[in-house]
């Protein structure tokens with residue numbers, strides 16, 4: 086007999102719109118922040134940078150790392166799946182092996198550009214794996230929560246989207262703490278999985294280089310170095326449906 090056929094059990098089940106009797110509803114005031122608080126949030130968003138080279142070598146205090154991880158863990162996730170894990174890598178030897186994996190993939194990436202563009206690519210520094218005192222590998226366990234996860238059924242990629250939300254939370258919290266973060270994606274995933282013993286069903290979403298910084302670029306480094314400009318926001322906003330746009 087299912088719960089729906091059992092009148093006693095069915096009556097005992099709260100309806101979707103009612104909180105269980107006696108339980109606090111957990112609703113709290115949610116007005117706008119004060120001007121100072123708002124400015125701090127926007128300042129973190131606007132001045133966050135991808136850092137490749139400005140890392141100081143001094144280690145980050147455990148309590149600070151914990152705050153960054155708490156910020157990441159507060160991210161939204163599909164069906165509250167929380168598919169992330171955070172692998173903290175401090176050992177120089179491990180970071181050296183990961184750098185070798187980056188280096189090999191970076192050589193391959195470089196060959197995909199021609200002429201001046203290739204020479205330009207070669208001059209860019211695209212990681213801080215050896216320089217930053219801490220790396221955090223953020224993964225997505227595609228099996229967490231079982232085979233059917235609320236909200237993910239029609240778009241399995243939402244587990245990875247959720248993990249990216251955790252990355253961004255950590256990145257913004259780090260900015261507020263005076264800590265730089267650089268996202269490295271130039272490697273063959275299997276190479277890093279082998280180094281860290283990550284199982285088959287777990288995806289690597291981000292390799293983050295993390296460390297204190299005293300200076301940051303005031304605009305994306307790739308723009309400073311002439312690789313690519315920020316697109317005008319107005320060209321990216323469409324009213325009520327898709328509109329024709331030039332190639333960007």
Ligand SMILES: Cc1cc2nc3c(=O)[nH]c(=O)nc-3n(C[C@H](O)[C@H](O)[C@H](O)COP(=O)(O)O)c2cc1C
Nearest residue numbers: 133134135210211212268269270271304305306307
């Ligand atoms: C998914 C993702 C992967 C990235 N991978 C790399 C990378 O491998 N190497 C690198 O130098 N920057 C990487 N970046 C950083 C971007 O280049 C950077 O966000 C962009 O140039 C804008 O600069 P900003 O983050 O300082 O505003 C990555 C960013 C994202 C979101």
